[in-house]
Amino acid sequence: MCDRHRVSVTSARARLTRPIAVDLFSGAGGMSLGFEQAGYDVVAAVEYDPVHAATHAFNFPECEVLCRDASNLSAADVLAAAERGFKCLHPGVPWPGRLDAVVGGPPCQGFSTGGKREHDDERNDLLLHFVRLIEELKPPTFCLENVAGLLESKFDKVREEAFGRLRAAGYALSGTDKPVNSLNFGVPQSRRRVIVLGALGDAAPSRPTPVEGEVSVEEALDGLPSPASYATLLDSDEVDLTPEDVERRASIKSPYARILAGLEALPGDKSRPRAWEPSTLTGSRRTTHTEATVSRFAKTELGAVEPKSRLYRLPLDGPSRTLRAGTGSERGSHTSPRPIHPREDRVITVREAARLHGYPDWFRFHTTNWHGHRQVGNSVPPPLARAAALALLGSLGYSPVALRAAVSLGDVSLLSLSRTKAQPVMDALVEELPATRIRKPITQDDQAADAYQAEVG
Template sequence: MTVTSPRRGVFADLFCGGGGLSYGAEQGGFDCALAADIEPQHVGVHHYNMPYGAGVVTDLGQATGDDLRRGALRATDIDLIGLGRNPEMLTKLTAVFGGPPCQGLSNMGRKDPSDIRNDLVDHFLRLVGELQPRYAVMENVPGLLEARNRPVLDGLLERAHQIGFNVVTPIRTLRAIDFGVPQTRERIIIMLYRRGENAPAYPEPTHAVDPNGSDLFLRRTPTVAEALDDLPDADLFEALLTSDEVRLDGFDPGYISSYALGLKGLANDVDDLSYPRLWDPQLLTCSMRTRHSDKTRGIYERTPPGKSAGEGHNLPRLHPDRYSPTLRAGSVGGTYDGRRVSGHTAPRPIHHRLPRVITVREGMRLHSYPDHVRLHATKFQGFRELGNSVPPLLARAIAHQIRIAAGLAPEKPTDALAPGNPELLLAEPRAAHALLAA
């Protein structure tokens, strides 16, 4: 690949997951130098979508900044000459983005400030100190600001001071719905800047549910129907019982909202500074079906929009003229540093028109992922990657503020990028690790 200019910012994404922060950062004018996570399937999906950066599988609670630099330079897919950067690019990072796991801090979790996974917040800051970017952004759950988690927050602020960074205060909670995402998701965003750098500002809302009642200069947040109604019903395609993709030759979506046009790459979006992608818009992806019994479909059919299903099905039904509730990820149980933690599968909402739960692609539309992006082909992993990620439009607004503070001009590349190895979308952990190391 060839990158148009070396003047764009360079970032690393730690605890990258499926890459919501990365896509938003690229749209905000940055190039991905490195994406790292402990789960090979997540790194593999990230590398499929952004193959120009290095994908490194590592335990970030144990890795050092030097480990990440070596991992980036070992990657065979990164074109250092084309990027216009020297081999020491990770010593000149503009920004580090990251969302360390936060199950112990979440209101949806066990609310345990001593959960061993909370230590990953400190490891994120340790790595920021070792990599010494100009800026760093950490996202976390709103529960971080609650009184019970004050020791975690105080430790975070102290660590930032120790590694030579200032924190933009007061720390703010940002709502995805205020940035054009049809989902009532809230995240704590912590913005850090190295001493001597310009302080970034938090982004101000660009959208509102009712612009006429707040600010006439804000755009209206798109609704569930505007996000989903141009997509075909996955239940019409037999192939989607065993695959997450199918061709749509001859399908006419009819009306397409401006929001959907933007996710298809067909709108003139001056704020999107990402690379054009080579992809097939006639291929419906991330859409493996869920089998429901006739009884379950009947329950879903009877559930009014905006209400929760009864009869043992505690699932919300989307309302076409409103907004999705927060799409949750669920988690994988396991042993962390010798301590056992539990996992669970998060519920998926019911489609606003159809008697079934939504597909991964429909969830991605509600999360503001571009249609060219693909997550893992399995529903479980795909929804984990989706639910754990920052909506790209929210991440874009944050990245623009970092770019402005860094003094970088908005630069839109012209060269189109092809995706990576499609085997990464289907790979189990061991296979994904092998493909990334090949």
């Protein structure tokens, strides 16, 4: 998706000090962003859903996005995509023919504690395809992310096979014994995940280093205006802020929110700056609830669950519970359960969910609420991914330099494509589209899934 005739913004020194990575099962790009912030050049991403692949292409215009099912890919396929991405990022520089890190979070619903866990779910096999690609590519390091349920005894067989094969391939592993919680890495959300890091040789990578303190929901949402103030957001996910809201945004007090709003730099950030317009609010399409729903939400205390919809109301002085993704079309198109806003009687917007996940405000998601919330809920919180990436740097010996020249984001039309329209744009194979894996007919399209939220429960 990159412009191969564009002049590179990367210095010669940066080319020598930034490790090269690819992101498998990339989704919208939470893992890619965290690794980029740590100083990696994420030159390629693999994502089989063309809607998510298009979103990744928008946010990472210098990355080669391969819209394919990873279970059907070979090491040669991944390396070819990495070479294309490297040449896009570094025109005129010889491709080194190697990767420093392979990262990814294979779809985890089969292991998830948030729903029905199935030891024979075919998605569990994707973990072993991740392992297969590590065996074939033999990168010096890798990062594997998954849900905490992977460590349950129910999944001993697939887990032990995966970790056993990785060790047999020569990798020393860390993080195989217990999960981490994103709360401990500066994310205002309780989200338990397994982060397995591997390095060739006898020395296992260090574990991701937690940060001090926790971020509250109130701190995370600081400066975001009420979408109810903008009629445009009934039909669009973006709007130009009023002068009053622009001023309010500039006066954000929360250090966490100031960083995500671009008012302060993330300490140690080595990602490519994005050119964007801070006075435009994005990811904020409104959800119109019935009067009965609004009344029920109004009676729900902070931190409590509304009885009929079973939706949880966010607290102000603490973190959010785990944000859920719902299911894709291949699993019935169930809408993600969106928390109730702590101050307003409505469910949260995609932008508010992104703040709770650690995404900067320049990062955009699909324009429909259904896809947008799925993309956030399915992704790795960037601060957690960044902590894992920094831990792997110790095994690689790199000292990445910061990049200063801003890069433009992709074509905004990528964010509103339906799955059918995204397929040719992203060069996806028709036989690998999510819709071909449906076990029962789908009756909801993207807009119908949005409409479902109008009467939650």
